[in-house]
Amino acid sequence: MVSSTVYGVEPFLDQVYGTLKGYGYEVWMSHKGTIPVNPKKTAFENCLVAVEQCDAFLGIITGRYGSGLAPGENSITHQEMIRAVQRDKLRWFLVHRDVTVARELLKQFRYKRDGSPRALGFKKTAPLEDLRVLEMYECAIRQDLPLPQRTGNWVHPYLTHAEALVYIQTQLENPERLKASLAS
Secondary structure (H helix, E strand, C coil): CEEECCCCCHHHHHHHHHHHHHCCCCCCEHHHCCCCCCCCCCHHHHHHHHHHHCCEEEEEECCCCCCECCCCCCEHHHHHHHHHHHCCCEEEEEEEHHHHHHHHHHHHHHECCCCCECCCCCCCCCCCCCCHHHHHHHHHCCCCCCHHHCCCCCEEEECCHHHHHHHHHHHHCCHHHHHHHHHC
């Protein structure tokens, strides 16, 4: 399953889909309409069921946050990523470099001296649409755990789509390796 916001990165998602299909995977991606849909469930419910049922999960974090059910609620992409981590899915994550730079720049403003979160008046910008994008990244790197306890926390930064595709190729071009990981 590929989880990502869609708007603004459609051509890149088309490349990711084509690449993974070329390796022989059945690719579930909402952008391509390939997520199995139960007509009795909402779109968001179907996406979360897909996370539960997928064998492997590729999360792509861009500066866009995506849509949620109601204002202030986590976007579906965010919910998918949380669910993949909670269920300890076999997973890979990519993060656009702008997100990692924004996180470093905003770190001093996001937390009080005692480490508790601070409310920020943040306005949408081109590189970062919503501060919760940083929370998606922090979920993926498993920031909630001490470093020695973090597994599945590799989140590969990319600047260009070509760089992201190299990572995808390296990690996923061999479906037999993925099957072996699922079996272990």
